[in-house]
Amino acid sequence: MGMVGGGPGAFIGAVHRLAAEMTGTIDLVAGAFSSDASVSRQFGVELGLDGRRAYGSYDEMIEAEAALPDDERMQCVSIVTPNNSHADIACKALEQGMHVICDKPLADNLENAERVEAAVEKSGLLFGITHTYTGYPLVIEARERIRAGELGDIRRVVVIYLQDWLSREEDTKGSKQATWRTDASVGGESGAFADIGTHAFNLVEFITGHEMVELAAELKAVIGGRDIDDDGGALFRLDNGASGLLAASQVCTGAANGLRIEVYGDKASLHWSHGDPNTLTIGRRGEPDLTLNPGSNIEYLSSAATARCRTPGGHPEGFIEAFSNLYVDFANAVRAYPDPVDNVCATVGDGVRAMRFIRAAINSTNNGSAWTKI
Amino acid sequence: MGMVGGGPGAFIGAVHRLAAEMTGTIDLVAGAFSSDASVSRQFGVELGLDGRRAYGSYDEMIEAEAALPDDERMQCVSIVTPNNSHADIACKALEQGMHVICDKPLADNLENAERVEAAVEKSGLLFGITHTYTGYPLVIEARERIRAGELGDIRRVVVIYLQDWLSREEDTKGSKQATWRTDASVGGESGAFADIGTHAFNLVEFITGHEMVELAAELKAVIGGRDIDDDGGALFRLDNGASGLLAASQVCTGAANGLRIEVYGDKASLHWSHGDPNTLTIGRRGEPDLTLNPGSNIEYLSSAATARCRTPGGHPEGFIEAFSNLYVDFANAVRAYPDPVDNVCATVGDGVRAMRFIRAAINSTNNGSAWTKI
Amino acid sequence: MGMVGGGPGAFIGAVHRLAAEMTGTIDLVAGAFSSDASVSRQFGVELGLDGRRAYGSYDEMIEAEAALPDDERMQCVSIVTPNNSHADIACKALEQGMHVICDKPLADNLENAERVEAAVEKSGLLFGITHTYTGYPLVIEARERIRAGELGDIRRVVVIYLQDWLSREEDTKGSKQATWRTDASVGGESGAFADIGTHAFNLVEFITGHEMVELAAELKAVIGGRDIDDDGGALFRLDNGASGLLAASQVCTGAANGLRIEVYGDKASLHWSHGDPNTLTIGRRGEPDLTLNPGSNIEYLSSAATARCRTPGGHPEGFIEAFSNLYVDFANAVRAYPDPVDNVCATVGDGVRAMRFIRAAINSTNNGSAWTKI
């Protein structure tokens, strides 16, 4: 695998590398880690890459690797750059016959996302998006139980994703990560909704198996001087008529990284929170709540969930493990290619849908929170 | 005190009596407990009333009591009937010079609520509404901390009130309580939003000290055949520009009586859930969360909170205690009348606001969830 | 009912009165609230007693009441004085034909406890001890589930009761409650083990249905200058061979009133904590944990538990309600007397056992924590 982005100080790049490393089957063999060629090369060497494969730019990397013999060149590219460069890099890699795994959101705007989608279709290659939360065993278990009908018809969903790392005006100064996420020219047309709202959106569709078809949203820049949203809320509807509430904010003081989802059906409900990702609660009427925990040996879990546990019951799984599960699945898909395999990693189609969600939220906001199709 | 409603099988009537009894200062001396005169009289006697004061109707009670000498007659009326009779009873009692404490919502529709408000103003008497949750010590503490500026400017509120006791079609048959709450001619123009959405609304205003000024709502009858809402969600705005999400539903399977509120300011946030009412969490950025517990001797609490605790720290306070705190405050107000006292019991003004909230939610729903002034 | 003790400033006396009041069937008609006769009389009047029945001493009260006609005199006495006076008051009341309900522990030492037991046997009257925690609906549910065999053979018990209100040297000065509890001449031969260790002991026997037969204990006075224990731990064995751990301490900083119990059987386990008394967790192997909540309408609970709930599911029950359940049961027993009724209130036999527990703990401590029969 080769990586684009994730140079010194980048949070998510380091997570991608840890996650890939943890699979035990993916080797980081090449990289273009920074837009500064010398920084990029030096960083690659520090990571232990062969110096010849620590490239100065992604163009250079993709071209040079494409020119290598099949059994030497990298098979896939991991894109962990700011949003506005995802599409160009992805398209270039796909054109050169490389599978791509990309950080979310898919692109800085819907048009670029659709451009990637077209490139994926044309190439027939694999494209994964790391919506981390779908890698948690109990999120997968939630999906499986809904698939199996345990909740019955879904009626109402509540999904809340709140952070506070941009809660102060000064937060967008100094920090590279903060700056690009609140700068429309780099991050894209949305801030908080693009950065974390898309996680919430994807989680709803992943767990419920329903598409979100319309929303009534209000995006805001709470902190003066920001030109894209740092906070917002929405009502939404699923394709089966169920209703939901969604909030995504990066200015909610005291919320570290609080993603929670509750899904209510006519037979039961389920509750998962990232603050305690190793607990899934099933609520029933007239019967005690059930508390589920992960573990490779837990008999009451679906095989889809146990297969994504690294340890037996009682051993907490964390963020890196969830992230790594996406890489495990992506690597399995690469190995099985072109045969399909069960894969909890989001697809390019999911990524385009997330961009449509952002666009609909912006349009709804600009239209007095009117109901807007996704 | 005399009671109207709360006859055999009525849940909330029994709670009102326990709550009043627990104050140690309120005596139930009269009552008209049922629309069936003989049932009413018999039930009164069973409760230990003097048989002459176990009346056959509220008209009879109010008139007979009004005719008694000042030091014998009941001073106030507690109304615990279905919503559509609140206004008539309240007006009659006020006209006869009796203070009134009334279950929520104030009335079955806004017009009747305003009629009561006018009667209160004309009489100059006291009128309390039992929005139970404002009686919990830690809800009061939440209000005090926001008043003291600990959260800074409020930015976002999430309030969710979900139940499941009407989650099945058959739930509205057989049970008296369920039937009137889902029958527009008795319960009023709204179901879930009137029954529990108003609690959520009142809690937001009570805790934050801000008025909710507009909302974009979607009320629904999830279960076929119901003519008023059993489920709904809303975006809302407070008078300081803060945004919020509200859900109220009685068809969310697995939710017993789950009311939760989170308030985020620019300095801190707070989190309270009825499922564990004896914990209030304060979230801060860059500092550990604080967990507060109630107790008459807890030094870090405001005096407004400790004064509403019956036991020292470590002794859980429950629903009846919270309810009783409303009666304690109402009784204090009656004793101090006409001088005002600190009182966490909702006023007739709060009650009218809650009715405006319902009306706005209905209008918004009928208007494509458009933003609607409250 | 008449009360002895519980004058101005006494915490537990006020709780007893609230608990009795909440039953709706017990009237406080007489009292001797203080060892100072005029304080006692004045306090009784303030509580609303008929002045003639606000007595100057318990001797006076018991004699005067005994002289009243049967249908006027108080039927039972509630004893809420410091431990060293329980036995004398109880014996006097029993001799005069009055049922007794007494705060725990039964007496200041085993000999006095046995004296009361003999008096109860001789009189044939009712004697209840308010081990509060047996009044919680979910504690009763725990007992019922173990009785029904849901846990199988009990193997291990962990019971921990920690407080911090005596954690500082100065705590035993100034506060009346603290002073007598740490003064052997008033509180008796033990401090923390008598005050709260007996609750833990009683809870184990109540829930498991097994007797604790021996223990190996270490009682300590952590704070210098105290002549009785303020902290201690013990290993113990039940009559079926199960093992357990018990801790009771009043010097554990940060512990408000933290009583927890866990019982492990060969089929399942259960977990209850006073910090969240409305949750009972059932742990099973290879199956999800079950979370139980109280409520008068909760179908999965035993009738013994639902009968002790005042409200439907989702309405938290607190300390006063639990305490009141003991009075409800005691009042039911008085009404049914001499026929027996289901009664979760501890008996004089339980009280004597608790005193044997204290004595065994002291003897074990003095004997190098040797295993000592209870």
Added chain:
Amino acid sequence: MGMVGGGPGAFIGAVHRLAAEMTGTIDLVAGAFSSDASVSRQFGVELGLDGRRAYGSYDEMIEAEAALPDDERMQCVSIVTPNNSHADIACKALEQGMHVICDKPLADNLENAERVEAAVEKSGLLFGITHTYTGYPLVIEARERIRAGELGDIRRVVVIYLQDWLSREEDTKGSKQATWRTDASVGGESGAFADIGTHAFNLVEFITGHEMVELAAELKAVIGGRDIDDDGGALFRLDNGASGLLAASQVCTGAANGLRIEVYGDKASLHWSHGDPNTLTIGRRGEPDLTLNPGSNIEYLSSAATARCRTPGGHPEGFIEAFSNLYVDFANAVRAYPDPVDNVCATVGDGVRAMRFIRAAINSTNNGSAWTKI
């Protein structure tokens, strides 16, 4: 690094490999994974080892590697075999100049543990023991806060480690892991106390900074036919006079891997549970509890804790990360060797102390739970 043990089906061997892999700095270059030479070699190849370094036995591996040039041979050995072979393997590796990291407990009995300790001293090499729990950031934070005096003088400790995977008689049949852990000839003189009691013991000493000096214990084989303990409890004393309770059991139904510790001082207390390892609670008297969470960027944590976090606040760390932290520290120590570095990995001295703890527990049990020096 070379590994001994951890062949097909071994749980802890796989964890060690993941943990080492995650460091990004340790390469598994050699291994002797099974006592069956061909299984061992094949497994090594499957793991991706150079076939020449997939050895048939640990003797073969250590000798062959020792014969390689310094810059080729493995620098250290990871021992993940059953307890009774730890000492021989460790001594052999140390004699050949290799650092050793070993699963706990150090050995099958005290004598063998002391033999290893002597070999470490003679060689001057590094020796680490993977008491996993000391790798959790918040466990390290707990230690740091106690070191800084935040709890004041420690008074009481409660540490409970319960599992249920051996709760049935049949559990010791079929499973390799279960069999050797309950077979004295392989696992050693103790079962549950050796397997998990030593974790509890080590955690107490690690967090409090005090040595456990004596205990009064009761070890038991609850399930008939087992010749070593599967359950037990103990009272203990620390070197400063503090008292504690410890339980360790593998037959407590419903307990997956429940390790919890509470430490009470005269100024504050702390509470950590493996069930939610990303929360550390500080209890204080008269002030709200504090809830701490991990994160590389959390300012209120010690640098010792933040340095062991891989992600910013709000991203749960799990078991593998904690385990990996031990390997990170061990690798750092190897790199700095012979200079010492801050290292949260247990030492050979800790390992010998854990074996003395086991021996004392056995002796105390055999002596009527008499207090026994460690």
